[in-house]
Amino acid sequence: MKLDTTGLEMAAPLWGSHSELVDGFSAAPSFELPITTDFDGFQKEAVQMVKPAKGTTTLAFIFKEGVMVAADSRASMGGYISSQSVKKIIEINPYMLGTMAGGAADCQFWHRNLGIKCRLHELANKRRISVTGASKLLANILYSYRGMGLSVGTMIAGWDETGPGLYYVDSEGGRLKGMRFSVGSGSPYAYGVLDNGYRYDMSVEEAAELARRAIYHATFRDGASGGVASVYYVGPNGWKKLSGDDVGELHYKYYPVMPSMVEQAMVEVAGA
């Protein structure tokens, strides 16, 4: 099986001649594979040890003004919350964002790799890469590792010459173009709110509020989502972070506690 390793540094430079020309991006594969009779079983066990954080809610949608991207920030390992401050919206370059769902290390590494590839494309072709092209690069890499246990469910959102672009890419090798996506264990809840409130001609503030609410509602009902709801906007001048709100505080903002009428107050009894 030919793995696409064009983005990886060679392990070889450590012993061979370390010439500047060959530095980093050459043909020889460099992922070591364990020598075992049962590769799949071994991978299954290794995956158990790594326990990818699938619990998450991310969403993105295209509207009149551009693309809105939002995500929660909780990472869970089984029932344990390993972090409440994970950056699930990854800045690939100043005009493209990627979202993270599935294995945290897989998403971080391959998004960084995609950023490198996009930059190389810019240098080689003297123009920015399109969202279509970037998502295809990522999808092809993930397809070549299909079946090996990578867990990536990502959305690539950006603004290129053709306008706003949004693609869903996953580790099964799937790549879909669309206007609205939500990925993760909290996605059914987010879809409910998002689909209900979506209109193509919204203003940036309305779209941001819709995205924020959708994430909030997903974190409310899904135990594996929580932390901080981050909202980013991608426009013709690149992306901008619009807000990051703790979902606990959002709850009380949307549903403030009303002081209730007390019928009978307790009175201090003197002495006794």
Add this chain to the structure above:
Amino acid sequence: MTKQQANWSPYDNNGGSCVAIAGADYCVIAADTRMSTGYNILTREYSKICKLADKCVMASSGFQADVKALQKQLAARHLIYQHQHNKQMSCPAMAQLLSNTLYYKRFFPYYSFNVLGGLDNEGKGCVFTYDAVGSYEKVGYSSQGSGSTLITPFLDNQLKSPSPLLLSVQDAVTPLVEAEAIDLVKTVFASASERDIYTGDKIEIVVVNATGIRREYMELRKD
């Protein structure tokens, strides 16, 4: 014919816990010194902490053979960096190197749960926390290892600061002074060794600040 199962695993867990706390101008990294396998203690005096660069220290728990291999790999890459760039690697640079090194073994992982601590280029404390395959995050404090589920809630209670993802980005470093942070670390390990069988014997505490790196020890329960 039934599938053949391996009756040997390349991995083992040697237990132990590590903690790191970042301050305004210092960083405290600590780990216990007990190395176990199953219910046996192999040694009471094993160091899980490794100095990777002038201002960068790593503590790792998990499978110590993989940890040793990882430390050697990082030291070698750091040496190459020094030859090529004529300077030491900064802590954030080492953090990304560690992440990539872990991910290159994505299909046969290092069973190593790491925390990296040190000073960044401006002299502020920074702590990076990792999972076994390289996903990492800059945080104000972190704990890994067998006692981490006991230690982390306590650190959250004492040190938790507003999330770095909130829009007005706030510093994750703790307002505690160095002596208070060291005291906190000692308290935390004392509690962890009460309830975690794999944590105990001694704590090795490494402090990185502007004057350099210093090491101190504290005795823990030996049972």
